Structures are given as C-alpha cells and as structure tokens.
Amino acid sequence: MKMLTIPRMFRSARTPDEAAIPAEKGRFRLRVGRRAKFLTTVVAATCVGVLVGGAAVNAAIQRFVGSSVMGHVIVTEDVASSHTSTSWTTIANENIFANITSTVLVRFSAETLCTGGSWCSVRILVNDDEAFPRAGTDFAFDSPSDNWESHSVERAYPTNCSSVSCNVKVQVAALGGSTFRLDDWTLSIWALRGPS
DSSP states (O other): OOOOOOOGGGSOOSSOOEEEEEOSTTEEEEEEOTTBOOOOEEOOOOOSOEEETTEEEOOOOOOEEOSEEEEEEEEEEOSOEEEOOSSOEEEEEEEEOOSSOSEEEEEEEEEEEEESSSOEEEEEEETTEEOBSOOGGGOOSBOSSSOOEEEEEEEEEEOOOSSSOEEEEEEEEEOTTOEEEEEEEEEEEEEEEOOO
16 A cells, blocks of 8 residues: 655644734735745746737746745735726735845736626736736736636746845736626735745
C-alpha cells in the first residue's frame, strides 16, 4: 500500500505567524507574517500569437522567479456592487510592504455576472502601472449569456517594496453597454524575494 507524503511546504505550520484583523463592515483582512518559509516560483506569460490587423505579432513572454514570500495580504468583500462605466473603476486598493522584494504577485477572484453589451474586464495595477501580462480592456473577465459564476485573474509585477509600501489596485470596466456585477471577492497579494 502506497503512502501519500505531503510536501513540507504545504503542511500547516505548528505555530502559524498570522493574525486575523477585522476591517470595516463587510470586509475581512488576514495578514500573514513576512517570514513565511516556503519556496515560490512564479511564471507569468502573455499570449504568444496576438492578431493585430490580421497579422500575427509575437508578444513578449515575461518570467518572474521568487525564492520566498516576504509578505502576504488578503482582503475580502461580501457586499455586491454593480458597474456600467466603460472607464476603469477602482474596486480594491491595498498596500503591501516587505524588506526585500523582486516581484509582487496578485490574484483576484470573484463571483460575477456580466449582462448585455460586449464583455466585462478586470485589470490589476501595481504602483499605478498595469501588471503582467498587460492586456487592458482586451482581457475578458466575464461575458454575457450566462449566469452567476466564479472567475479569477492573476498578475505579476517586478518591483521593490523595501523603501515604501507597494500599492495594488483592482479596476473593472463594463464594455459595450454591459452591466458588471461582482460579489464575494478575494484579493491576495504576495511580495516575493528574488532568487539569492
């Protein structure tokens, strides 16, 4: 009979270095200590065959590598919101600080409903610059003709959060007359130390 061994990095810590910090009504914040002891490797890639004007143009593949997690912030929201603007609207705004950082990794997931129009888009900014892969409104987070679903997006950004905290924003846009409704979302941000 084979025994299943769970790698050490995925086991629960005996003395977790984390604290649950309640935030304003409708939100819950979990901060994990900056000395998390597991290895992380992140590879973010943009699509490689983008059609522009009928011709295929090779987009750059970005690669980000981290050796450990220096900081982690999680923010949740359980109050639904609806958006109809084609302009980017900020729905989440959070800061993260770490002694040494080479990459900020961000994941946003939500229950969504996109109705009418074309599609509903999400982008992630780090220090007011779009994280990779940079797709702008070309990225469809959800589209019409369906019902409530769960969706997620993950982005990476090379930066240094050592002298000042890094700011992360999640923005949404409803394109072509769409209505974009979001509920029960989670924003997770990791500050990753570069390889030594």
